Amino acid sequence: xTTHQNNTNNQSTQAINSQLADLLNEAKKxxxxxxxxNKEASVEMTDLEVKIGESIKNVEQIYSDLDQIEKDSGDKLxxxxxxxxxxxxxx
Amino acid sequence: MSLEHLPPSPSVPEEKKPEVPEVPEVPEVPEVPEVPEVPEVxxxxxxxxxxxxxxxxxxxxxxxxxxxNQGFFHKMSEGGKKLAAQLYAGLDRITGVKRIVGKxxxxxxxxxxxxHRKKAVGFKSExxxxxxxxxxxxxxxxxxxxxxxxxxxxxxPDVESLALKLKDIEQQKKYLLYQKDKTQSxxxxxxxxxxxxxxxxxxxxxxxxxxxxxxxxxxxxxxxxLQKYKDQTDLLVVVTEAKHNEQIARLGGIxxxxxxxxxxxxxxxxxxxxxxKFEGVKALDEFLAQGRKxxxxxxxxxxxxxxKAEINQKIAKVDAKANPYRDKREEFTRVKEGRPKEMDMETxxxxxxxxxEETISSHIRGQQSESSYTTGEETxxxxxxxxxxxxxxxxxxxxxxxxxxxxxxxxxxxxxxDKKDFLTVTxxxxxxxxxxxxxxxxxxxxxxxxxxxxxELKENIGNFLLxxxxx
Numbered sequence: 001x002t003t004h005q006n007n008t009n010n011q012s013t014q015a016i017n018s019q020l021a022d023l024l025n026e027a028k029k030x031x032x033x034x035x036x037x038n039k040e041a042s043v044e045m046t047d048l049e050v051k052i053g054e055s056i057k058n059v060e061q062i063y064s065d066l067d068q069i070e071k072d073s074g075d076k077l078x079x080x081x082x083x084x085x086x087x088x089x090x091x
Numbered sequence: 092m093s094l095e096h097l098p099p100s101p102s103v104p105e106e107k108k109p110e111v112p113e114v115p116e117v118p119e120v121p122e123v124p125e126v127p128e129v130p131e132v133x134x135x136x137x138x139x140x141x142x143x144x145x146x147x148x149x150x151x152x153x154x155x156x157x158x159x160n161q162g163f164f165h166k167m168s169e170g171g172k173k174l175a176a177q178l179y180a181g182l183d184r185i186t187g188v189k190r191i192v193g194k195x196x197x198x199x200x201x202x203x204x205x206x207h208r209k210k211a212v213g214f215k216s217e218x219x220x221x222x223x224x225x226x227x228x229x230x231x232x233x234x235x236x237x238x239x240x241x242x243x244x245x246x247x248p249d250v251e252s253l254a255l256k257l258k259d260i261e262q263q264k265k266y267l268l269y270q271k272d273k274t275q276s277x278x279x280x281x282x283x284x285x286x287x288x289x290x291x292x293x294x295x296x297x298x299x300x301x302x303x304x305x306x307x308x309x310x311x312x313x314x315x316x317l318q319k320y321k322d323q324t325d326l327l328v329v330v331t332e333a334k335h336n337e338q339i340a341r342l343g344g345i346x347x348x349x350x351x352x353x354x355x356x357x358x359x360x361x362x363x364x365x366x367x368k369f370e371g372v373k374a375l376d377e378f379l380a381q382g383r384k385x386x387x388x389x390x391x392x393x394x395x396x397x398x399k400a401e402i403n404q405k406i407a408k409v410d411a412k413a414n415p416y417r418d419k420r421e422e423f424t425r426v427k428e429g430r431p432k433e434m435d436m437e438t439x440x441x442x443x444x445x446x447x448e449e450t451i452s453s454h455i456r457g458q459q460s461e462s463s464y465t466t467g468e469e470t471x472x473x474x475x476x477x478x479x480x481x482x483x484x485x486x487x488x489x490x491x492x493x494x495x496x497x498x499x500x501x502x503x504x505x506x507x508x509d510k511k512d513f514l515t516v517t518x519x520x521x522x523x524x525x526x527x528x529x530x531x532x533x534x535x536x537x538x539x540x541x542x543x544x545x546x547e548l549k550e551n552i553g554n555f556l557l558x559x560x561x562x
Contacts, residue, residue, distance in 0.1 A: 012359045014354050021370030023345050023352070027378040030341050031241050034382060037338070038389040039333040040518060045398060048327070052320045052402055054245045059409050062310045066303065066416055068219055070191040073299040074158040076200040077167030082163055082175055087284070 104182060135513035155182060155190060178203075189415075192422045195299075198292045199426050214278040221271045228264040232257065296427050303420045313412055317406045324402050326536035327394045330517050333529030340479065340526070349375050409551050449497070480559070483521035485530050486510045492555045506538070506548045513537060527556050 156164060164175065178197050186192045232539055235257045242250045349372065356366050366372055480488075486508050514521050517533055525533070534552055538544035 002552060005223070009359045012355065015459060016355050017371045018169075020349065020375055024371065024375050027342070027345050027382060029337050029374060029380045031378065031385065033334075034338050034386050034389060035225055036394060037331060037334045039325060041393055041395065043208060044327050044518075045324070045393070045395065048324050049398070049402070052324075052405065054318060055316045056319065056405060056409050058318070059310055059313045060312070062306050063412060063416070065523070066306050069302045069306075071157075072421075073295050073300050074155075074191045074194045075160060076295045077194045077292065078156055078160045079163065079493050080288065081194075081197055081203070082167065082286055083202050084162060085174040085178060086167045086171035087351070088203070089168055089174045091210075 109165050119231050131269065155179075155194075189422075191299075192419060192426065195296060195426045196425060204289065205289070207281055210276055211285070212282040214281060218271065218274045218278065220266070221267055221274060225264060225267050225271065228260055228267065231260055232264065235260065260325065293427070296423065300420065300427070303416070303423065306421060307416065310413060310416070314410055317409065321403060321406050322536070322540040324399050326533070326540050327516065328527070329536045330519065331393070331395055332527045334523065334530055335386060335531055336524050337479070338382075338482045340384060340524075342379055342386075345375070346379055349379070377459070429447045445510060457501050467502050478559075479524040480530065481522055481524050482508065482514070482519045482530070485525070486513055486521075488559065489534070489552075489555060491553070493559070496551065505545070506543065527559065531556055 167175065177199060180199065181195045182190065235253065239250055239253050239257065353366055353372060355374070357363075357367060361369070371494065390434065487510075490507055512523075513519075516537060519525075519533075531552055535544060535549065538548055
């Protein structure tokens with residue numbers, strides 16, 4: 001191999017090396033972005049899960065309150081109806 | 092003049108109305124709101140042929156009564172129990188959630204009020220008869236008094252017997268007045284009983300309806316929040332998947348360029364062994380493998396699709412439970428106001444029980460399936476997945492498309508994107524290159540989250556991307 005050929009090869013190798021270094025930087029950047037994307041998604045998903053959990057808890061509490069109100073009202077209506085039935089039957 | 096001139100014994104005239112002063116008015120029987128004769132929930136049961144009741148029915152099926160009311164029921168007379176059994180017939184066959192509507196229907200059963208009303212009307216007729224009799228007596232008393240006076244002046248003998256007769260009539264009148272008072276008390280007692288019952292019943296029903304109104308408002312608010320969170324989750328999943336796809340694409344691009352570098356190294360005479368040991372190639376190979384591995388692992392860890400499905404399932408479940416409460420509020424008001432049930436109502440579609448993963452489908456009837464569109468030799472779907480565009484360029488392009496579509500119309504188009512808001516909501520930076528398929532999903536997710544998604548917008552998004560791909 002001539003000196004000229006050696007020089008040319010060296011230059012080519014350097015150029016390829018530089019290109020590979022750029023690609024490595026780009027790969028590192030992507031790697032960092034993967035971390036950021038996942039971290040962000042994880043935080044946001046956790047936040048949403050907490051909010052959803054709270055809302056579901058609130059709605060379930062409302063259902064429970066309504067069930068209790070229904071039960072109380074139903075018992076009162078029963079009492080009234082039974083009293084009326086007894087009243088009317090005794091006449 | 093003799094006693095023959097005496098007026099006939101007072102009797103109730105058939106047509107001629109007495110002109111004596113009015114006696115106190117018998118209280119009017121209050122108007123009771125018209126309610127269905129039998130609660131609607133029971134009508135159905137009647138159709139089923141189970142209207143015949145037995146005392147055992149309520150004895151054995153009194154589980155819907157509270158222990159206090161059961162105690163009362165067992166102490167009731169046989170007649171009272173029978174009547175209660177009649178009223179409650181069929182209630183045990185009404186499903187749990189609707190039982191309160193059935194109970195309200197029973198309390199608003201017209202027969203309960205009708206019984207009081209009939210009794211009150213009977214007393215009222217009796218009272219009217221007594222009034223007429225009293226008035227007839229009054230008329231006779233006046234006439235006899237006048238006769239006694241004129242006999243006295245004329246010196247007619249035996250006026251005393253006439254005076255005795257007058258006394259007798261007055262006594263009879265007193266007795267009638269006593270009877271009248273008694274009847275009036277019975278009417279008042281009956282009316283009061285009816286009023287007490289209807290007032291107490293209305294008070295319980297109103298309190299129930301008020302509570303419902305009070306509670307349903309925050310319930311709807313929370314369900315709205317849940318819907319918002321669901322849309323936000325959908326958007327998060329779509330955006331994260333789009334970012335992952337972009338990262339995979341970028342890693343693929345780096346790999347492709349690396350292969351070109353390797354080819355160049357071969358070109359300058361480097362052996363395969365030397366290339367493998369070449370620092371730049373080695374480091375890049377390691378990073379690319381690490382990146383792919385990390386991406387795969389993180390996607391598994393995040394498991395967004397599974398989480399999204401779980402969230403959707405939870406929300407759908409809680410939302411579906413809201414429907415019976417919404418319906419019951421309507422039914423309470425209907426029973427209370429005595430409105431007939433509206434038949435053949437369309438079933439509410441909202442909040443149906445979740446059954447598996449929801450899929451976003453934008454297929455429009457009469458329109459060709461998206462995947463069957465072709466541009467040249469490649470399907471649109473394939474090109475949508477392959478072609479990539481910077482998010483910011485996509486937003487600008489979409490806005491321009493909408494403006495051009497709007498032409499000279501100065502009215503702002505529904506769907507124009509506020510770039511800043513779009514990037515904030517989606518947490519995109521603007522410079523990432525996403526494929527068309529993901530951009531489309533993100534745009535639909537964004538409009539959905541903003542409650543702006545319409546059929547027209549969906550069509551426009553599809554047409555816009557089709558045009559972009561053709562370009």
